[in-house]
């Protein structure tokens with residue numbers, strides 16, 4: 001184990017996998033010479049050279065499509081979209097092509113590729129640069145979706161993503177890049193898809209989060225513990241596949257659940273997970289499932305009001321208190 | 329045309345071109361019939377009239393070269409070597425189809441033949457072609473990627489992005505525009521500010537030429553030359569094949585937007601009749617031989633229909649297969 005940032009953990013995963021497998025290549029806007037808009041690809045060009053680490057034009061749809069083609073040809077591309085917001089320009093290649101070719105061609109091809117996308121709000125970047133689009137990706141079958149919360153998971157999940165023969169959307173939270181944690185050094189350290197992590201055990205309320213929301217849930221649980229409230233915090237780690245078994249087992253124990261989602265509430269993943277909880281353990285629920293969500297508004301710039309639009313620890317804490325006071 | 333056919337190609341090759349074009353034509357005409365009977369459903373875009381492009385180009389490529397196409401892809405797949413039986417079964421939605429009945433007319437795919445797919449999002453195949461070319465280059469496979477597309481698709485963002493990218497990274501892509509003058513009902517000059525489509529590549533520093541897409545020999549020669557140029561220099565090249573579709577855009581299109589005199593002019597340039605005339609004139613084939621070929625093609629098409637009819641439907645459980653590895 002060694003302590004490192006989320007950014008360095010991703011960087012290390014890329015380096016290890018590129019050393020292990022010569023067919024792993026990476027590219028994106030300002031990925032090579034500039035070493036990434038968030039400096040995630042630092043040192044890659046100098047170690048692996050310009051055949052395997054490349055800058056490309058500002059052409060998001062083609063960034064994804066090139067990865068689809070290259071993956072079909074037999075290499076393992078890891079493409080970076082500068083931020084998740086720009087994935088909207090690539091939704092055609094993501095949804096209509098990447099997620100479809102295997103199925104519509106009757107299983108005759110595989111698309112072993114990863115698209116890394118930093119995203120999330122909270123840096124006062126305004127409405128066009130602060131979005132959380134994870135529900136968009138979860139909605140579409142044919143691709144895997146990872147959203148790590150910790151440096152260790154960032155490393156282990158990215159390594160798994162690169163080795164997986166399915167296309168992977170790999171979401172990274174911009175506010176987590178500098179967060180630190182213990183990360184295994186074993187080059188064979190992998191975090192599997194479809195396995196949520198129980199971050200802390202508890203028996204009164206289940207808090208379900210992912211990405212930065214899992215970190216906020218954990219902080220809320222620590223605060224609530226001082227009030228004598230025992231929360232179980234689950235970090236989903238991958239959104240597709242979704243590990244509902246872990247969530248349902250926990251809710252059966254606690255009887256109360258809250259989903260914390262950074263995306264908009266309307267048609268968001270929280271509503272979907274809540275519905276699955278109702279389907280899976282209606283009898284054991286002691287109160288309706290709660291959602292703490294991003295507000296259904298375009299993100300405002302001003303610090304004072306931006307905060308209102310993104311789940312905060314205080315809001316989660318208050319929500320849990322309310323949940324415990326539900327008259328059921 | 330100064331050269332005689334014999335100076336250019338062997339008798340076997342010439343007759344082969346003829347047979348392939350006839351097979352494609354008869355296949356498409358049969359599809360129309362099967363569609364009217366309700367055996368083929370969904371969108372159905374036929375290739376009749378454009379055969380010289382698929383046949384000439386494919387002959388000018390090597391088997392290891394990748395081919396991608398849009399949704400008007402039956403002939404492209406068959407000429408590449410796909411079994412017409414499996415193609416017809418795919419159109420019928422049967423389990424024995426090329427893609428197990430999960431793709432349909434617009435999504436044929438045969439990786440063992442390096443036929444890398446028919447794509448139904450206009451312009452969707454451009455980035456994938458660039459990626460395939462890059463992948464092949466990285467793996468040092470010495471392949472050319474031939475990307476076919478319609479005139480209408482040149483107005484998509486992916487066209488611009490992909491041509492720029494292919495030249496920027498110097499990738500072996502042969503872009504082949506099948507200019508049949510219409511994107512559904514919109515004529516080229518009503519959609520493209522520069523109607524001389526091959527001239528649009530200068531902004532990407534990609535050399536280009538215009539070729540008679542009704543002449544299979546011209547298509548073959550141009551493609552062969554271009555493919556070798558691409559292979560040697562590892563750089564993209566662009567061919568505009570000027571052609572015409574004899575039928576409407578798809579089965580639901582009566583093609584009211586074009587005059588019968590226009591259609592007649594193009595039908596007089598039918599690539600199959602064109603070649604047959606030359607074969608007869610130069611004494612390469614007799615009418616009897618050509619009739620034999622037509623009969624043989626018809627029999628193959630009939631056999632493919634029978635095969636499709638008799639094939640089983642996919643199992644229900646198939647819906648959940650092939651989403652993930």
Ligand SMILES: Cc1ncc(C[n+]2csc(CCOP(=O)(O)OP(=O)(O)O)c2C)c(N)n1
Pocket residue numbers: 398400448449450451477478479480481482508510511512577
């Ligand atoms: C992105 C997208 N927009 C619109 C359509 C509907 N559409 C299908 S074919 C077509 C015309 C394409 O024309 P062209 O590229 O010239 O090909 P052709 O049909 O002539 O072979 C259109 C608009 C589509 N399939 N995809």
Ligand SMILES: [Mg+2]
Pocket residue numbers: 478479480506507508509510511512
């Ligand atoms: Mg057209």
